[in-house]
Amino acid sequence: MKIGIVCYPTFGGSGVVATELGKALAANGHEIHFITYRQPARLDFFSENLYYHEVAVSQYPLFDFLPYESALASKLVDVVRFEKLDLIHVHYAIPHASAAFMAKQILLTTYGINIPVVTTLHGTDITLVGKDKSFSPVVTFSINQSDGVTAVSQNLKDETLRYFDISRDIKVITNFIDLDRFSNRDRSHFKKAIAPGNERILVHTSNFRKVKNTEDVIRIFKKVHDVIPSKLLMVGDGPERRNAEELSRELDVCMDVRFLGKQDAVEEILSVSDLFLMPSSSESFGLAALEAMACRVPVVSSNTGGLPELNENGVTGFLSNVGDVDDMAKNAIYILEDADRLEKFKEAALNHAKKFQLSNIMPLYEQYYREVIDQT
Ligand code: GMT
Structure with missing residues (x-):
């Protein structure tokens, strides 16, 4: 599959999970395109299946706040069209899920491309930031408009259903660990x-x-x-x-x-x-x-x-x-x-x-991507 991954490129948990998942999928033969404003922290090596597309937001004197969401949506349109992606997977709802929704609409109405979007909820995008009234209508809408939604724990799924008016199913796929890297070494x-x-x-x-x-x-x-x-x-x-x-x-x-x-x-x-x-x-x-x-x-x-x-x-x-x-x-x-x-x-x-090792969890994402692609 050709998958676009959108995430925060920092050391934060959601960015780490997104990057490690992308690396593992690439190692398993998929073509992975990271779309974000900076090279993800743990993407510091070359692999033939890994691509990185930087979202640059132009400065303009009128902008007190840079319109990152619009720049991300535009970049997604470009990458989906020219790299011929099969699916976009966004990590952390705000603002990635709504940017993906906008890109999806543009691709459909202008180019006749129906790109499936999977949103993974990580935590503070729901429990702290998402609940905030200034974001909640957009969070609710973009979760409902995603073609697939996953949450990193049962509790996060329950919280999402409790606090937002969600009409679609949420699949729990827990976080994972790469035991080759995280293991006890004699130090x-x-x-x-x-x-x-x-x-x-x-x-x-x-x-x-x-x-x-x-x-x-x-x-x-x-x-x-x-x-x-x-x-x-x-x-x-x-x-x-x-x-x-x-x-x-x-x-x-x-x-x-x-x-x-x-x-x-x-x-x-x-x-x-x-x-x-x-x-x-x-x-x-x-x-x-x-x-x-x-x-x-x-x-x-x-x-x-x-x-x-x-x-x-x-x-x-x-x-x-x-x-x-x-x-x-x-x-x-x-x-x-x-x-x-x-x-x-x-x-x-x-x-x-x-029980949470990468080799157990990554196939769950692969299977879910296939289901979402088939249904879109
Ligand atoms: O709180 C953090 O450390 C960062 C934050 C994020 O989204 O980048 O972490 C959240 O996502 C992680 C990866 O799924 C989870 O392991 C953390 O529990 C979660 N943090 C909170 O819910 C506070």
Whole structure:
């Protein structure tokens, strides 16, 4: 198949999923065209089946806000016509689904081409941004107008149906993990450098947005640190980083917390870690937690959104109510205080992650594309 993929080209979860899916489909013989405003972060190599089309938006003195959606729709028209695409797959509804709808209408009315559009809902496009009144009519309309819609968890599907007036079916295709990349590697030299006294290593990776509750990560760590010699690695960057840094100083744990900023080789850091913390207030799936589990790292998380579908309570880690720092700290200590118990949780985390491996999930997308193409 010739597939156009539209996504955010950043390190955000939806962009990562879109890029990894495109790479895997290309490796499986499909021709993949990424259409976005910048080369996707993880698309940094050459493959004969991968193409990249940049959406450039011209500056004009009248524009206070650049009309990206129109530029994207125009680019989609161009790429579908000249690369003869079979299907467009957009990741993150806003503004990609409505741009795809516009492109579809132009292609149909002007060129007689009926291009199928699949929209994948990722989370904040529904739970935070999409619900906002300034977007919801467009989100509802463009979901209903898509030829196929997928959601990355059952919970996200349920939320979408609860908050929007959706008349079409939504298929759940969960996020996935590439176990060739995310696996536990022996990095004992790195571990020794970080935890010279053989302390336990806790880790958090995110984009440090409010929804990630990064200050709760520090609060949980403080309670763990009071009873177990430990270190905390904070990976990523974003608006809440400064507050988390300040709190780690206030709580007097800053000497054992390292803010590492954005990192490409997250799997290296996860490989030396003992426990992943994800106290988010909203999380449709929790890809970062799956990456940790694939590297044999159990997860202490909140029970919001799709997290209970990923983190098996008492098996791969524990779930607590959002904001219940005491419970999360208690669970973290329970896992970390006993070496045999920790080993059991690590093994269970990896075993569960295997269910989400790329080779299980990619065929579901291929099959869905075929169904949508046949029905359009
Ligand atoms: O919140 C993020 O980390 C970014 C955001 C995105 O759309 O780029 O992530 C959402 O999509 C990811 C991939 O499907 C999910 O794993 C995340 O759970 C989801 N984030 C939220 O729901 C807050």
